[in-house]
Amino acid sequence: MPRGKKNPTRVQPAAVVSPWTVRYSPRLLTEDLRTVGHAAFELAREAVEKKLQLAPDQYGAPLGKPLHGLRKLETADLRIVYRVDEAPREVLVLMIGNRRDIWAEFQAEILDRDAALAAHTRKP
Secondary structure, X not given: OOOOOXXXXXXXXXXXXXXXXXXXOOHHHHHHHHHHOHHHHHHHHHHHHHHHOOOHHHHOEEOOOOOOOOEEEEEOOEEEEEEEEOOXXXXXXXXXXXXXXXXXXXXXXXXXXXXXXXXXXXXX
């Protein structure tokens, strides 16, 4: 190519966006793992790392009352409930459960975990 000419096929690299930080409720390993089983738990963890760490708003769907402000990610027969905190770019994973049980039986538990994580991250 002659000097001074630009290569028209050269593509500029896309802007790199840092991934989101994912934090898990401490109860996931003690309670949810026992309920859904290790294999299902690992499947959910992989979905979180591949999708929520990159674009939590794009992959998950918002929940209605009384879980307004939270989101869900569906993977196989599991539902992953999480909150997105924009300012620190954090995804707070609250619960992983079976799709047939999670909404009817665990709404109060999900709200309790959300409040516990919020209190833990609140700065004095």
